[in-house]
Amino acid sequence: MIDKSTLLFNVIEELETRAEKLSDAARVTHEEAVRAPTPMESHSDRTRFEMQTASARQREMAAKYEAAIKILKGFALPKPSSKVELGSLVIAERDGKETRCFVLPEGNGITVGTGDDMCAVVTPGSPLGKVLLGKAVGEEFAVGGAPSRLSGKVKAIE
Secondary structure, eight states, X not given: OOOHHHHHHHHHHHHHHHHHHHHHHHHHHHHHHHHSOOTTTOTTOOHHHHHHHHHHHHHHHHHHHHHHHHHXXXXXXXXXXXXXXXXXXXXXXXXXXXXXXXXXXXXXXXXXXXXXXXXXXXXXXXXXXXXXXXXBTTOEEEESOTTSOEEEEEEEEO
16 A cells, blocks of 8 residues: 555646646647737637637646645645544545545545555545545445435545
8 A cells, every 4th residue: 555645745746747738738829829810810810819818727727736736745644543634545435345535635636546556636625525524434425416426434544
C-alpha cells in the first residue's frame, strides 16, 4: 500500500502536469489568436475572439491548478484518527469491492496510484467528501439518489 505522503506528492505532480499543459495550450491559443483575422478583415469570422476567450479560460484553469498546488504543498497530513477528516485515506467497501478515497482540500476527481493502490481524491465540497467527513470505521454512507446512488461502508481510516 502506498503511504499518504507519497499519494499527496503524486496528486501535486498531477496538478503540476495539468497546470503546465494548460499554460502551454493557453500560450499556443493566444499566439494563434494574434494571427487570426480581425473582424474588419472578415465580417463573419469570430475566430480571433473565440481563441482569445479560450486562451483566457485556459489561463484561468491553470491559475486554479497553481493555487491548488500551493495549498497542497502547505498541507500537513494529520495523524491517524478514528473519524474521517481532511487528510484521511479512507478504505471503503462498495458492492463487495474495496475502494480508496483520499480526502484533501484540493484535487477533487484526480486518481493516483496503480493497480490495487488506485486512490481517488475527494474534497469536502464534493458530495462524497461531505458524507465521508466525520464517519468512523464500520459506518455506512450514501450519496445521490437512484439510479446513480453511491453507497458503501467505511472499512478503514489511515
